[in-house]
Amino acid sequence: MLGAAVLFIYIFALAVGFPLLLVFAFGGELGADTDTGSDGGFFSWISLSAVSFGAVFFGLTGLITVWVGLSALPGVLVAAGVGVLGASFHNALFGWLRRTEASSEVTNQDLVGSRALVVLEVSTDHRGQVVLDAAGARHRISAAPANSEDVLKKGERVAIVGVDGAIALVESLEEKKERE
Secondary structure: OHHHHHHHHHHHHHHHHHHHHHHHHHHHHHOOOOOOOOOOOOOOOOOHHHHHHHHHHHHHHHHHHHHOOOOHHHHHHHHHHHHHHHHHHHHHHHHHHHHHOOOOOOOHHHHOOOEEEEEEOEOOOOOEEEEEEEOOEEEEEEEEEOOOOOOEOOOOEEEEEEEEOOEEEEEEHHHHHHHO
16 A cells, blocks of 8 residues: 555655646747746745756656565655755755856947848737847847838848837838838
8 A cells, every 4th residue: 555655745745746847848949938037935945846846856756666676665765865865965056057148248338230030920910039149148029110011030130220129120121221
């Protein structure tokens, strides 16, 4: 009975932790917001991504201990230890990466006048996205047409003529040349 309950806990930890880990690993590509900023609360010292990392390691190690025939209590202790080590390693690694990263902060004023490439159609019906190189890094930002009748297709070169909040206002380079 105890063995079945422990096996269920391992499977549950893996079933919850692995999808979360995938969202954190591929969040940008899946369109998910993976910003887990801390509000300074009691658990601010550990992130949700570290918990999911620890859960995956706990679940996998637990399943391996069951597979090799380790009894329930030593198996739980080994799995818990590996889970805590995994979460601690995650926190240490990503803490170090945050401390050593170079800033590529770009202000709205830096964007105005930049050239960009439309990667998701821009129209008044829906926001699109443009890609540009600024401050030594490639940036993908939301965009809206500067002129309400414009529809800017994927692959079109545009100029950023303004920024409204976090949305770049863009117009076709052809249209900009005609006005000048």
